[in-house]
Amino acid sequence: MRHLAGFVLAIVLAVAIFFGATWGYLRLLRVPVVNGAAATLPAVGGSLLHQRNVLLAFAALAGVGLLAGICVAVPRISPLAAGLPGLGLLAWTVIYLVNVGRAVRYIPLKADAFGDGFEAMLINGVLAAAGLAMIVPLFIPSRWRRTALPVYLEPGEDLTAQPGTGSSVLLTSDWGNQTAPIQQQPGDQPPDPWS
Incomplete structure (x- = not known):
């Protein structure tokens, strides 16, 4: 039953990564800069706390990161919860390394911000790093057994x-x-x- 719940959490986490993290990441990549220059600091080097778009993007990324962190760190949660989406992200990265065109062609909702954000995270290696962190619980033997309560x-x-x-x-x-x-x-x- 614990692993079935972990499978459901894996689906929830994968959806959160695809819709929440990619949307937030893409919005952070498109922070407005002065005169469109890439080297110019956003908000003219000042505070970003008053820019609603930046705060929403950070909130989306932080929420997905918190969900992934809970799935990775809490021993009572099945390792499948973080491991399955992590394996999916690593597999997509391997496909990208082998054949860039095929990996980009298979991204769903390519015409939307979600597909663009997923592609940006794939190209920048963010998906590979996240996938490596998320598969760690799969290699901890105690996570596969139910722990007895005192x-x-x-x-x-x-x-x-x-x-x-x-x-x-x-x-x-x-x-x-x-x-x-x-x-x-x-x-x-x-x-x-x-x-």
Whole structure:
């Protein structure tokens, strides 16, 4: 179930990258400059905080970056959430390296700002860098297993009975094939989950 949710998150992240990040990136590339000179600083070297277009573009990029960062960093989220879109971005980059025309031709919505932004991110290597960062969870073995939550007991609770019979809990291993009750004596402290 966790990996199914990760697959759904992967679709959400891929859509966010294609529509949000590409739109924001393209708007940042087209920040107005004085006299159209590429070397001139935007806002004549002043603050960009009063330019609505720049703030919206930063917000779009920051939102997508935050979503991707959460999918990469949170251990309870399946590694598929960030890994699948990352693999897609790397695959598109490899196609671009092998055959530029084919990679650009396959970009969807090429006539819109989203397609132009995706092409700009592809050409500038941003998609390759993002893809490399997003596939990291795929190579961490602990991300593929479900982590057991620590169980805290009140003093005097008995763990030898079956679940649902009142004051006892039966713990099983992550693998589900072994059942081992944990004995606790009255006055014992709960186990430290960090040790």
